Amino acid sequence: MLDPEILARVQFAFTMSFHIIFPSLTIGLASFLLVLEALWLRTGNDTYLSLYKFWTKIFALAFGMGVVSGIVMSYQFGTNWGPFAEISGPVIGPLMAYEVLTAFFLEAGFLGVMLFGLNKVGPKLHITATAMVAIGTLFSAFWILSANSWMQTPAGHTFENGRLVVENWFAAVFNPSFPYRLAHMVLAAYLTTAFVVAGVGGWHLLRNRENAAARIMFSMALWLITFLAPLQIFAGDMHGLNTLEHQPAKVAAMEGHFETTKGGTPLILFGWPDMQAGETRYALEIPYLGSIILTHSLDGEITGLNDFAPEDRPNAAIVFWSFRIMVGMGMLMLLAGLGSLWARYRKSLFDCRILHRFALIMGPSGFIAVLAGWVTTEVGRQPWVIYGILRTADAGSPVSPIAIAGSTIAFFIVYAIVFGVGTAYMLRAMRQDPRHAHIAPGEIYRADHAGVVDHIDSHKH
């Protein structure tokens, strides 16, 4: 159990999973807040301002937790993955540094004005600050996805004296899988946010279907879902074809294909990929559909896992199922979008209890899909940390297993406390009536200490 490689991977998976939850929400929320503020300035309708204030509180919490968990990530490359850091630094280092220079400073620099400056700078400058924060989150996604994509599909590099050197920066940044991965992740972040907003809106509509602020957020979120859910399925399909081209072993693991097939490949819906036996047991199959999805033809060849050397195979049992969780969520998201269209057609978007309940249940679906997707792509990249260049087994720091185990346990405990409390505060903020989100400025601490917030809490509608 005290294998340092496994421990370091567990720690990375744990801290990374916790971290990605927050950007998935803040990338989408920042754009949503920009839209809300623009609508408020254009229409003068105070409901938009209330919605802006309401979601700003949740954004601030999520952003704070994203910042602190992100700083951990920026140092974890060196602590647990020293050899990886040394080898990859000349390529991935600048991409990460560009993320800091173009995104983190921009977000952090304007966040203060966005959160605390509405009465100090006036609306024009304030919406500029909101816009800068929103743009910053997208810049951040650009660079970090570029870095991760390069680890999946390295390009633009060469070796000099055993060192990685970049020959062509454009080819390295815009490596083969980057456009697909970026589109897939940004859409995922927007969908994740849309489902959180729809879930909160649905919850408030279940309590009071006349709540104007809840109606606006519910409707906005479901319009976004209606358009983005099918678009995401299309982007995912494109991304999958790109992966088939560059990382065939990953796709074989995702699909549970052990034997190479020359056409007529079935789609395995469910089953148990058995790495030892080299086959997927209990497979429930749909004939020909695998060929159609993966090769867009009936007779394309699909390589199976057994054609890769045993030491080059990713763990199909994990990847097969994480991929299905992600796709399942995507299908349910599509259903939510279609359901809302039907409700709109029936003029019952704000009266359809089933839709409100479904939206509430689907509230966390984006996070589940994002985590399942990252597990699929990262575990599917194994046994490589840089695909075809550096094996994960050779990438770990020469640190004692006890130190890694100790720090992993420390992260477990601290994250459980901090993010448990943070999630509770976020849920509490979501339960507030969005129509009352606008407490007069200047009451931040006094309000809390004089019990004004409690007073607002006790408004039962």
Next chain:
Amino acid sequence: MDYQLIWVLLIAFAVFAYVTMDGFDLGIGILFPFEKNAENRGKMMNSIAPIWDGNETWLVLGGGGLYATFPAAYSLLMTAFYIPVIIMLLALVFRGVAFEFRVKSRDHTNHWDFAFAAGSIIAAAMQGAMLGAFIEGINVQDGHFVGGPLDWVSPFSLFCASAVVVGYALLGAGWLIMKCDGPLQGRLRAIAKPAVIWMAANLGVVSLMTTYLNPAYGERWFSTPNIYILAPIPIVTIGLMFWLWHAVKRREKTVFGITLSVFFLCYLGFGITLFPNIVPPIISFREAAAPDNSLSFLLVGAAVLLPIILGYTAYAYYVFRGKVDDTGYH
């Protein structure tokens, strides 16, 4: 163009920017145990709430920049400082979320005050201990760290930890004396006075110990002609400490500036002591540098973006200029 030299100076600048800017943020947390009143604590936190995140970003630039430009040094230092880095990160987690959580909690404000104070103190102490262990030197053979997980703990590193904690507390006090008024400002002056004496004594001990740690360090400071060229650094520092002692009692705006100047001179002193090593005592920045085309690729962006970053950071400070008030957004 000597990209390696430019980058070692830029990384040094990023680290200094972090030390000064997040230094006063952490200092406010370090001062928390001396100020029990909840409303005053709220004011103290409000004075940095809009800017702390930008300040902390310099830490990410320091780490990320080192990873990009001197990957061998980043890998070695993070391995050698495994435990203090992890402790610092966990402390910064508590410190960072305390800003939001303190306001959100109804009856646990004290818990998050404690998390803010403890997180700030521990993060500052770890940064000081790492600085001390860094000056003492890292046990490296054939480009690999061969020391133990507790090598960073030594009398010298503990003195450095104490110096950084008290130094940050003074930066925080200087910032707050500028941003607050009335009885709170008076309280801060009273806290700052003994801190000045502690810092002066602590700096003296650390400086003298440094010259004995390694013959090369003493050589650099005491050989002729160096001793005449470098003598102004300690002399001016001593003068500044006396000025600080007087400013703490009466002045409003100069306390922060003088403390910053002391930090700058100390930092300059460390740089002069250690140059050209990026992993003391043997690995120079040239040996640890990434290939030139990585350095030049990043330099293009840094040259364009750093002035812009400094510009909008200054704007954010300008928006929240003047005495701190109670306004927030919650």
